[in-house]
Amino acid sequence: MTKTITSDWIRKYGLVLVLVAMVVTLSFVSNSFFTSTNIINVLRQISMNGILALGMTFVIITGGIDLSVGSLVAVSGVVCGSIVFNHPNEILPAVAAAVFACGAFGLLNGFMVKQFGVPGFIATLASMTIARGFALVYSDGRPYVLTSDSFKVIGQGYLGFIPIPVCILVVVIIITAVILYQTKFGRYVYAVGGNPNASKASGVNVGLNLLAVYTLNGLLAGLAGVVLASRISSGQPAIGVSYEMDAIAAVVIGGASLLGGVGRISGTILGFLIIGVINNGLNLLNVSSYYQQIVKGVIIAGAVILDQASKKRS
Amino acid sequence: MDETILEMTDIQKIFPGVLALSGVDLAIKKGEVHALMGENGAGKSTLVKILMGLYRPDGGHIRFCGEEVSIDSPSIALRLGISMIHQELSPIPEMTVAENIFLGRESLLPWTPFIKKKEQKERTRELLAEFNLDLGAGVKMSSLSVAQMQMVEIIKAVSYESKLIIMDEPTSALADEEADNLFKTIRDLKRKNVAVIYISHRLEEVFEIADRATVLRDGRYIGTLDKDGITRDRLISMMVGRELSTIYPKQAVEMGPPVLEAKGFDRKGIFSGIGFVVHRGEILGIAGLIGSGRSEIMRALYGLDPLDSGELYLEGKKISIRSPRDAIRKGIVMVNEDRKGYGLVLCRSVRENIALQNLEHLTSIGLFIRRKNETKGCSSMVERLSVKAPSLAVAAESLSGGNQQKVVLAKSLMIRPRVLILDEPTRGIDIGAKAEIHRLMSEFASEGMAIIMISSELPEIMGMSDRILVIGEGRIRGEFLRDQASQEDILKCALAG
Numbered sequence: 185m186t187k188t189i190t191s192d193w194i195r196k197y198g199l200v201l202v203l204v205a206m207v208v209t210l211s212f213v214s215n216s217f218f219t220s221t222n223i224i225n226v227l228r229q230i231s232m233n234g235i236l237a238l239g240m241t242f243v244i245i246t247g248g249i250d251l252s253v254g255s256l257v258a259v260s261g262v263v264c265g266s267i268v269f270n271h272p273n274e275i276l277p278a279v280a281a282a283v284f285a286c287g288a289f290g291l292l293n294g295f296m297v298k299q300f301g302v303p304g305f306i307a308t309l310a311s312m313t314i315a316r317g318f319a320l321v322y323s324d325g326r327p328y329v330l331t332s333d334s335f336k337v338i339g340q341g342y343l344g345f346i347p348i349p350v351c352i353l354v355v356v357i358i359i360t361a362v363i364l365y366q367t368k369f370g371r372y373v374y375a376v377g378g379n380p381n382a383s384k385a386s387g388v389n390v391g392l393n394l395l396a397v398y399t400l401n402g403l404l405a406g407l408a409g410v411v412l413a414s415r416i417s418s419g420q421p422a423i424g425v426s427y428e429m430d431a432i433a434a435v436v437i438g439g440a441s442l443l444g445g446v447g448r449i450s451g452t453i454l455g456f457l458i459i460g461v462i463n464n465g466l467n468l469l470n471v472s473s474y475y476q477q478i479v480k481g482v483i484i485a486g487a488v489i490l491d492q493a494s495k496k497r498s
Numbered sequence: 499m500d501e502t503i504l505e506m507t508d509i510q511k512i513f514p515g516v517l518a519l520s521g522v523d524l525a526i527k528k529g530e531v532h533a534l535m536g537e538n539g540a541g542k543s544t545l546v547k548i549l550m551g552l553y554r555p556d557g558g559h560i561r562f563c564g565e566e567v568s569i570d571s572p573s574i575a576l577r578l579g580i581s582m583i584h585q586e587l588s589p590i591p592e593m594t595v596a597e598n599i600f601l602g603r604e605s606l607l608p609w610t611p612f613i614k615k616k617e618q619k620e621r622t623r624e625l626l627a628e629f630n631l632d633l634g635a636g637v638k639m640s641s642l643s644v645a646q647m648q649m650v651e652i653i654k655a656v657s658y659e660s661k662l663i664i665m666d667e668p669t670s671a672l673a674d675e676e677a678d679n680l681f682k683t684i685r686d687l688k689r690k691n692v693a694v695i696y697i698s699h700r701l702e703e704v705f706e707i708a709d710r711a712t713v714l715r716d717g718r719y720i721g722t723l724d725k726d727g728i729t730r731d732r733l734i735s736m737m738v739g740r741e742l743s744t745i746y747p748k749q750a751v752e753m754g755p756p757v758l759e760a761k762g763f764d765r766k767g768i769f770s771g772i773g774f775v776v777h778r779g780e781i782l783g784i785a786g787l788i789g790s791g792r793s794e795i796m797r798a799l800y801g802l803d804p805l806d807s808g809e810l811y812l813e814g815k816k817i818s819i820r821s822p823r824d825a826i827r828k829g830i831v832m833v834n835e836d837r838k839g840y841g842l843v844l845c846r847s848v849r850e851n852i853a854l855q856n857l858e859h860l861t862s863i864g865l866f867i868r869r870k871n872e873t874k875g876c877s878s879m880v881e882r883l884s885v886k887a888p889s890l891a892v893a894a895e896s897l898s899g900g901n902q903q904k905v906v907l908a909k910s911l912m913i914r915p916r917v918l919i920l921d922e923p924t925r926g927i928d929i930g931a932k933a934e935i936h937r938l939m940s941e942f943a944s945e946g947m948a949i950i951m952i953s954s955e956l957p958e959i960m961g962m963s964d965r966i967l968v969i970g971e972g973r974i975r976g977e978f979l980r981d982q983a984s985q986e987d988i989l990k991c992a993l994a995g
Contacts, residue, residue: 366866368857375854378843385802385840386855386909387826445845 199437199454202487206461214468222464224347230460231349232257232408232415234453236427237434238360239404241452242397244435245364246377247444248304250398252293253405253431255315256286257424260409262319264335265328265419272332279338282413283406289315290402294395304398312428319421328419339415349411356404361449363400373397378445434459437487458487503528503563503661503693504549504580510557511544511717518544522558522719524712526662529691531684533698533708533728537737537900537928541717542697546664549695550582551575563661579661583651583668591640596622598639599654625653629683643789645676652683656692663687664695669703670926673787673954674989681707699928700955701730713737738930748940748962754778756814757948758830758917760799763808768794769972772808776917776948781939783963784952786992791972792952793835796919800825800832802840812916826855829916833906833923835952841906842894849890852876852909859913879908883938900931907935911942918942921952936962956985968992 211218236253243250264282267274289311296307330336341348364370372393375383380390408427413419436442437458438451462483466476504526511519519541526532534542547553549560551569560567562578569575575582589598596618604613622635631649639647648668655663665684669677684694684707696708704711711728713720713736720736756775763772769791776782786792797803799810801821810817812828819825825832834840842851853860853872860872876890885904887897894905903923910918923939924932939962943949953959959966966983968976968991976991 368861368865368867371850371854371857371867374846374850375843378845379839381840382843383854385800385822385832385834387821387823388854389821389823441845445843 198490199439199451199458199487202490203454203458203461206458206465210461210465210468214465217465217468222468224345224350226460226464227350227353228347228415229464230456231347231353232412233427233430233434233459234353234456235356235404235408235411236431237438237452237456238356238449239401240428240431240435241360241438241440241447241449242364242373243304243401244377244432244440244442245373245444245447246304246394246397247380247442248297248377248394248397249432249442250290250293250304250308250401251428252289252308252312252315253401253408254424254427254429255312255319256289256402256405257409257412257427258319258421259289259315259322260286260406261413261419261423262323262328262421263419264410265330265413266323268330268332268335269328269419273334275332275334275338278335279410282410283403286406286409287399287403290399290405291395293402294398297398298391298395308398316421323419323421325421327421330413330417330419335414336417337414339411339413340417349415352407352411356407357449357453364449369393369396374445376444430456430459433484437484459484501528502526505561506545506549506558507561508558509545509548509555509560511541511548511553512556517717519548519555519717522714522717524719525722526693526695527710528661528693529688530709531688531694531696531707533696533704533711534714535697535704535711535733535737536714536720537930540714540737540928542714543666544717545714546582546666546695546697549575549580549664576658576660579659580664581655581658581660581662582664582666583648583655584666589639589647589650592638594636594638595626595633595642595650596635598650599625599657621657625657629653629656629686643676644671645673645679645788648672648680649683652680652687656687656690660692662693662695664697666697667699667926668696669698669700671788673789674956675787675993677703699926699932701733701929702957704728704733705730715739734929737928748781748936748964749944751779751944751964753780753964754946757812759811761809761811763795763798764806765794765798765804766806767972769798769969772972772974774967774974776950778946778948779943780964781943781949781951781962783959783966784950784969785956785959785966785988786952786969786975788954790969790992792969793921795969796832796921796950796952797834800830800919802832802834826915830919831855831910831915831917832919833910833921835921835925837899837902837906842902844895845893847891848880848885848887848894848897848905849873849876851894851905852879852890852912855909856912875912876908879912883908883911884934898928898931900927903927903935904931907938915947917948917950919950919952922954923951924958925954956988959988960985 216222240250260282263285264278267278267281293308293311296302297304337348339349343351364373372388375388376390376393384390412423434455435447435452438448438455440447440451462480466479471479502525506524509519509522522541522545524545536542544553548555549569551571551574560569567578599622600618605617606612607614619635626633626635629649633646668680672680687694698704705728708728709725710722711733712722713733715737723732754777756777759775761773764770772795784792794803798805801819801824810819817828838844849872853876857867860875861867880887883904885908886901894902897905924935939949951962960983964980966978966988967974968988970992978988
């Protein structure tokens with residue numbers, strides 16, 4: 185009986201163990217890892233991927249995937265960049281325009297999936313290049329250099345000692361958790377991913393829910409894009425390439441099933457924390473950026489294999 | 499002794515926290531049809547999975563053809579000559595009959611990865627001819643009926659030169675006529691000295707086909723009966739450990755006014771000119787062969803399938819239903835015949851499954867779920883339908899078939915519907931759960947619900963329905979009152995044409 189309790193525990197908290205092990209190891213190996221400056225730095229770095237991964241969690245629970253979010257980060261950057269560049273004090277309209285532009289792309293993704301039954305992978309593959317092209321056309325391929333101090337606050341400011349991006353991330357975590365766990369829509373997201381036919385037969389409007397999920401993901405990608413643009417003081421059309429991969433990796437490390445129906449916010453949080461710590465650790469250890477990619481891939485694969493193995497043992 | 503092909507003795511299997519099998523014996527003779535009986539959860543599936551190498555036993559011995567064997571994987575079982583036809587068939591739909599039969603053991607041109615297609619087709623043709631199956635070897639599986647697919651699976655098993663074939667609920671997807679064909683095949687197998695372990699919940703079939711029967715209950719061996727000893731009462735009392743007075747307890751209810759009326763339902767090529775009425779407190783039985791269009795009519799009524807033309811009246815008022823959502827809002831619910839495909843979200847909890855159809859009534863400002871109401875509603879349904887689940891939080895897939903079906907019913911009945919459509923409500927579930935579902939149907943009818951029940955099982959139709967419609971080739975072939983009809987009449991009516 186003790187054996188099953190231990191394996192239960194590992195299954196539930198295996199990822200926490202992975203994270204703790206990484207943190208402990210890094211604290212020993214590097215003097216600068218476990219310092220308040222660095223911890224805050226890590227949290228700020230993960231906030232963008234965190235926001236993307238939280239949106240991606242919804243999409244993956246419905247059994248879909250969204251490859252377009254990396255490009256949407258760029259769309260968001262150039263849209264708000266162009267407005268802030270010309271009107272340094274029109275922050276709110278700039279942010280709103282960027283977020284809604286990306287929401288529109290998300291709506292388009294959802295529409296292709298809902299109306300024509302295009303698989304999410306294909307629909308968002310198409311809009312990934314469309315959105316990237318849009319960002320380049322819109323900005324004529326040049327970045328908007330942003331000097332507005334009030335805009336910089338979003339990505340570079342602090343609330344007390346906590347960076348604003350981290351505050352935004354926390355708010356997004358709370359909102360997404362409430363949506364997923366407390367609302368009818370959240371339930372439908374799980375049901376649609378677990379079995380679309382049974383959902384339809386139970387009176388769920390499957391298409392409408394898919395539309396909403398992809399739109400929500402677009403909006404969050406827009407928000408992440410704004411945070412990034414502010415952090416680097418620039419709206420760049422070429423940024424965000426392969427950001428979708430880190431977001432997907434975080435969700436999958438967090439235990440969501442690509443088949444749909446399974447996934448949790450808490451898992452995704454662990455997922456992007458793990459990825460953030462890997463990135464930061466490799467930098468501190470001066471691993472060359474070429475090797476970083478290999479090491480990161482191996483660690484991600486290892487984490488998921490470990491998770492799968494602990495699930496299978498039951 | 500030499501005629502015993504399989505001997506399993508003192509088999510034990512433990513799952514975390516559950517003793518699934520304990521001290522189970524099973525002996526099979528060459529060329530016999532041996533029924534393995536028991537309620538869901540009795541351990542039949544676990545026992546045959548051990549035999550197929552899918553589970554490892556925690557104790558006991560298996561002797562096959564006189565030799566002690568240890569079966570660690572399905573490929574070992576196949577090599578020994580044991581194969582299984584699963585409850586849910588698993589052909590690959592986009593491959594041909596020949597490709598499916600030879601899947602995983604294709605004959606290749608020597609030293610190449612190329613398949614000897616001609617030889618495979620030739621061999622398949624021989625096998626098909628042997629079983630009088632009028633099919634081309636190059637036909638895609640997806641174009642076959644369920645019955646034909648099943649025949650192909652059986653042929654596949656035979657082509658492995660199996661000495662023992664396990665059939666798990668082989669008739670659950672077949673109409674009576676198709677089942678007769680299956681029995682013919684089983685008799686052919688006997689003649690070829692192949693032994694069959696036959697798992698079924700339908701007692702009639704066991705009387706018809708089995709030479710002996712072994713009964714399990716709660717993971718224990720209860721006993722083995724010879725053909726002369728197999729009687730309905732004996733089997734049932736061994737399986738449930740108590741006497742079941744009646745299986746079909748529909749009480750006479752005074753029929754109320756009409757609730758639902760369909761007129762002129764048409765769907766091109768599927769059904770036409772369908773009209774019927776259901777009354778308060780009535781159970782309307784729908785009989786017909788599989789493929790007759792009976793399920794399609796109800797799916798169209800419910801908004802799951804398209805309908806070309808037709809009018810629908812609910813309590814005298816004309817309504818239109820374009821999706822299940824419309825139907826549910828009007829108080830019409832349907833329990834689909836395909837429990838896993840259309841009934842449950844298997845990976846989610848019992849709570850979420852029961853609530854899914856009823857969330858509109860369980861939310862505040864149409865948005866946030868009221869957990870307390872949800873818990874109260876779900877638990878009271880679980881209690882009323884006596885669903886056996888450790889808690890509301892367990893995944894639906896972890897329950898037995900009978901309890902899964904009760905979860906689907908709980909979902910459909912939570913907001914009391916005016917019209918309940920049941921498509922094969924008791925398919926593939928054990929006799930105890932079946933009796934309970936029948937009792938519930940009767941109860942709800944007497945509370946004034948109008949129930950439409952599609953079933954392939956004539957005794958169920960005869961026992962539960964106040965009125966019976968017989969569907970054949972997309973048309974209504976006949977209508978009978980309960981005490982007017984005999985099983986023969988209905989069957990004749992369904993087959994006529």
